[in-house]
Amino acid sequence: MVVHTVTFAQRLREVFELLDADLRVQVVFTAAPHAFGSGVTHYLRGLGIATVPWEEALRADFDLALAAGSRGVHELRAPVLRISHGAGQIKLLTDVSLLVPGEPRVPGMLSRRHLVHEGRVVPAAVVYSHERDLAELARSCPEALPVAHVVGDPCVDRITAGLPRREEYRKALGLEPGQRLVVVTSTWGPASTFGQLGSLLPHLLGQLPGDLYRTALLVHPNVFAGHGMWQVRGWLTGCRGVALVPPEADWQALLIAADWIIGDHGSLTAYGTLTEATVLFNPGPRPEISASSPVGLLARVAPVLSALHPLAEQLEYAAGRRGPGQYAEAAASLSSAPGEFHQRMRSVVYRLLGLGEPARPPVVTPPSPPLPLEAWEAHEHRGVAL
Known part of the structure; x- marks a missing residue:
């Protein structure tokens, strides 16, 4: 398992847990170099996983290497299986300097840039969530089509499995009868919700009466990796009563429990379409979004917040105006094989290993009950430059 970031580790967990009871297979983990790699070893250690150094992994022979990122995987002495780490294919390439004309x-x-190295398709297999991805791959990197597979999306399947437990999750969070939960989601980068932290978030959330509304903030692990938990908490000191969910927590339970999801162009906003929550977008330019992605489709139908009007009024208005099936197209674009990820993914892995699959179906585990919101709420903090 080649783990570049905590986000990648969370997606790979859906794969390596398919192998944990097979005595024929030993799983070895390595933390590959990455700009947002901080926290990977800590996350894996929390699961009881030890890692081998990247340099040692490069020198050893393996029967298969699984990765959610592309950096350095062409150096491995093993067939590589690439897996996507988000909700469909959302973000367009930002660095276009290496693109060939046309x-x-x-x-x-x-993209050919992420799949081909020195004229050779690197992955022995690459898996996607939707049949639509294969049609786009045929235009962008047709030489990778022979190794492409559609397996669905593990988060879609786990969220769906957890939907009947919504009241259990709300009770675990400490929500009182009549209280509403607002979940704010953020990807990373200057156009994200967190990138607007200084102006948008405190102004909007400060308007919500605490006895009626509870608020939780789900921030992309790259933000914690880039700035550190201490600094992120420090910047949130002005957002009193907002629960900052740590990157290792099972965020899916929060989405299921939410009454509203306020999001940006990140994956979590798209996954919110599977739940009972009303979804609203933060304002801001999104030139990096693929129009055919789940987020691109959602952006056409979800209302957009304004800092000029009371937040509670906008939340209630959006919930009242939400029509049946308003998010259906975006939700359906998340996976063209709902409920089948773990079975299809296991089949791809075992075929590459040259082994027969276990004689039992894989288990789709619903999200674990979360901690109470009080455990994550910001405490008093004073920042100082060191």
């Missing part, structure tokens, strides 16, 4: 600007997992 090459389209597409999301990373569909």
Whole structure:
């Protein structure tokens, strides 16, 4: 398992847990170099996983290497299986300097730049969530089509499995009868919700009466990796009563428990379409979004917040105006094989290993009950430059 970031580790966990009871297979983990790699070893250690150094992994022979990122995997002495780490293919390539003339600007997992090295398709297999991805791959990197597979999305399947437990999750969070939960989600980068932290978030959330509304903030692990938990908490000191969910927590339970999800162009906003929550977008330019992605489709139908009007009024208005099936197209674009990820993914892995699959179906585990919101709420903090 080649783990570049905590986000990648969370997606790979859906794969390596398919192998944990097979005595024929030993799983070895390595933390590959990455700009947002801080926290990977800590996350894996929390699961009881030890890692081998990246340099040692490069010198050893393996039967298979699984990765959610592309950096350095062409150096491995093993067939490589690439897996996407988000909700469909959302973000277009930002660095277009290496594109050849006429090459389209597409999301990373569909680009020749991320799949081909020195004229050779690196992955022995690459898996996608939707049949639509294969059609786009045929245009952007047709030489990778023979190794491409559609397996669905593990988060879609786990959220769906957890939907009947919504009241259990709300009770675990400490919500009182009549209280509403607002979940704010943020990807990373200057156009994200967290990138607007200084102006948008405190102004909007400060308007919500604490006895009626509870608020939780789900921030992309790259933000914690880039700035550190201490600094992120420090910046949130002005957002009193907001629960900052740590990157290792099972965020899916929060989405299921939410009454409203306020999001940006990140994956969690798209996954919110599977739940009972009303979804609203933060304002801001999103030139990096693929129009055919789940987020691109959602952006056409979800209302957009304004800092000029009371937040509670906007939340209630959006909930009242939400029509049946308003998010259906975006939700359906998350996976063209709902409920089948773990079975399809296991089949791809075992075929590459040259082994027969276990004679039992894989288990789709619903999200674990979360901690109470009080455990994550910001405490008094004073920052100082060191």
